[in-house]
Amino acid sequence: MEEKFIVYYAGDRKGPFTIKELKQFKIQRYDLIWQENTSTWIEAHKVEALKSLFDDFLPAPRKENLPEVDKRAMYSNSNVGNIEFLSNRTVKIYYPNYIVHYRYASFIERLLARIIDIFIIIIPAAIIPILPAWLYFSLMHCSTDQQTLGQKVFNIKLESADGKKVTFGQSTGRFFANILNALTFLIGYLMFFFNSKNQCLHDMLADTIVVSEIGREKR
Template sequence: MKYTIVVSGKPEGPYTLEELAGKSVLAGTFIRIPGMDDYKEAHEFPELCALFGFNYQRTAPQYFAAFDQRLLASVIDYFLLFMVYILALLLVFMVVTDKQSRIAFAIMCLPAIPVFKMIYSVFGDASIKQGTAGKRLLHIKVTDLKGNRISTGKSIIRQLAKILSVLPLFFGYLYSFLNKKAQCWHDIAAETVVIKDRLI
């Protein structure tokens, strides 16, 4: 494992764990390893706590996704689901040849897209990636208030609570502009936040 550390505002390394032992690493030193989207503080790595004698503690999220990022992520998800819907229709149309039947089938199945979006969001946000494809493309993810991965149960509550954010007049979504953690009403109801990568 290779560790890149930030010293005086500049990244140094990467270093192995053995090489890192000879460096002046403090509990608050920013460190990143391959595969991480963002830097974390040294005390957030259990192996560094053991090496330097830090007390392990997870830092609460401080960088929250803005409303426009969340909206764009949702648009991307709907676009991807719509592409899947089109492909499914093409397969059905290979069997159904009557024009009116095709139109009726396409219209009747259209409301299924938001239903699949909700189901996809439930499992996507609760997955190890902590977000749907749209969120991952924009480097944002759903966490609890301490930055941990949420459970499927909490993800279900979050999706169902979006009814609160939609009514009345989408004010629950617009409330994110007034909240310090950019939370919508459904985030508050489920005790979740949507965070973004920290910029160094």
């Protein structure tokens, strides 16, 4: 039986496809592929059975065939990453020993996570305004996991858009920038639906993205 493959494309899973169907689908080398008997997503050009679909010997592929990538400077320690924003609405962040693939978190995931977080801090916030909420969100977002308890439930996390670890100053700025969403009659939240990185106004001001891991590979 001919092997089939799942493609992660435009924020959703497509397929399964045969190799012939993938060729008609015009799969690109950086699209993420899920094979049978595997436990992670992998770039198409790294799948042995699909290498014939790509010409690795061309000195430079045509520009229009390349994914849209925003590459940042290389790093020298675990606090600094090299990030790529791909045209299939996924993100790659390079760490010292592995590469993690992310998708952007959905609006529903973010909303439900925020509701959980509100229930967690509602009592202390009622006693002392602003301070408990500020410390909760800022400290959790700059922690090792870079996620609040609500975000942990939905397996989403905050990442800096430059691939580096989120800092306390950055998470603090994001928290107070969130107030602007209310001052703009929630238009700041609606901006989520009108940009390629699913960013609300406070994400854009803090230069952060909210993502969910979909796979990783060793370097």
